[in-house]
Amino acid sequence: MVAAAGGAASQPGWSSRTAFVLAAVGAAVGLGNVWRFPTLAGENGGGAFVLFYIGCVVLIGLPLILSEILIGRAGRSDAVDSVRNVARESGVSEKWAIFGVFEVVAAFMILGFYSVVAGWVLYYAGVFGADFFGALFSGAPFAGALIGEAPEAIQGRMGDLFGNIPLLIAMHTVFMGITFWVIARGVHDGIEKAALYLMPAFFVLLLVITIYGAFVGEFSQAVAFLFTPDFSKLTAPVMNTALGQALFSMSLGSAALMTYGAYVSKETRLAPTAGMIALADTGVAIIAGLMIFPIVFAVGLDPAAGPTLVFQSLPVAFQQMPAGSLVGLLFFILIFFAALTSSISLLEGPTSWGINARGWSRLKSATVFSIGTYLLGIICLLSLNVWGDVRLLGFWSIFAESNIFDVVDGFTGKVLLPVSALLTAIFVGWRADKKLVENETGLEGGMFALWRFLVCWLAPVGVALILVFGLFPGLL
Ligand code: PHE
Secondary structure (H helix, E strand, C coil): CCCCCCHHHCCCCCCCCCHHHHHHHHHHHCCCHHHCCCHHHHHHCCHHHHHHHHHHHHHHHHHHHHHHHHHHHHCCCCCCHHHHHHHHHHHHHHHHHHHHHHHHHHHHHHHHHHHHHHHHHHHHHHHHHHHHHEEEHCCCCCCCCCCCCCHHHHHHHHHHHHHHHHHHHHHHHHHHHHHHHHHHHHHHHHHHHHHHHHHHHHHHHHHHHHHHHCCCCCCCHHHHHCCCCHHHHHHHHHHHHHHHHHHHHHHCCCCCCHHCCCCCCCCCHHHHHHHHHHHHHHHHHHHHHHHHHHHHHHCCCCCCCCCCHHHHHHHHHHHHHHHHHHHHHHHHHHHHHHHHHHHHHHHHHHHHHHHHHCCCCHHHHHHHHHHHHHHHHHHHCCCCCCCCCCCCCCCHHHCCCCCHHHHHHHHHHHHHHHHHHHHHHHHHHCCCCHHHHHHHHCCCCCHHHHHCCCCCCCCHHHHHHHHHHHCCHHHH
């Protein structure tokens, strides 16, 4: 077992296993499931993307969830220091801590654009909230939403929002403010409480809206789109996108799971928890797809519309649905809850690093990283508007068309997360002390051998191949 690290005595802990599971599932389930997954599945042709995605989840993501949590629990510190502690204990170079650094940087970058998108969610929650309460006072609360507004005008709201910089900034500010507030309150009173209330509420809302949605819309067309593979669409860049999305959605490669792992007690069995995270995360992504695409097809929208898909198509559909404004309001509240439990996990990684490595107080560390990501978010947000033509990585074919927002999103998903995943697999599979790793996983016999095979061979080789050919498709 690894000796306690310098600051470990003050390391906080979860009050129960349930608290940890809820917080970790909360970290995983987020905009990645309800916004990014449908967006990418739509853009990349559906079925083949989805199948490849599921393969990445099972063969690469699941073993790596366990790897990251165990590094955290064995190292008992922030993402960087935990890797360093495990390396030291295993008698290998402490330079491995570099992928802890990558993970903290990835979390910082992701939170930048994440909060902007969560801001759009708040805006739409406001739109449907106002609509619902307006309808309530006029005595017809269960009619459709946004009565009297032309479908084109409803879709145009997204463009209106993007055109309104003060409004974009205001929403981004509110969301980052709430995220900061939760993290400043600490592991017990902040992260844990948020997960304890928000995650059950999220699952109830998801169930209600999915059942409701099954009665409207083009369900069978959506099923065909999501599950009928056309393998000609599975190019190397599409595979890279699917892998990046699997890592993103399971919060891998971005410090969150290592940091949360450091707060787990020695008694908790890690393997079943890892399984629950992967299952819940993938289940929610698929359900979100089955909730969104029937509606997209029912109103005749293009599934490949991109990041605005969820925000433009669903409001049009809510107009025609009974109790549309109430369902719309609940839907955006659901996404908001999911986004918040993820954004706090994104901020906790860097915050914990500031506390352990810099000796800052929690308040100071949370403030520094909140302001930093907030400013990055403003830059992303301006690229939806006045900086729309700026091409940061225009020289690189896969980013040639990408504005700053898309570069930050794409670079983390396609480059940083896979690189960290690769290094995590090599470190845990080949460099970390085998006995230490075996004890932490709690797996025995054949299960341990299977997990180890995936971490030693399949994950690194798979990620390396996908990464190289995805980033440089010209090599094929
Ligand atoms: N997994 C979260 C989502 O799907 C995003 C996230 C990424 C959270 C990385 C933490 C770390 O929305």
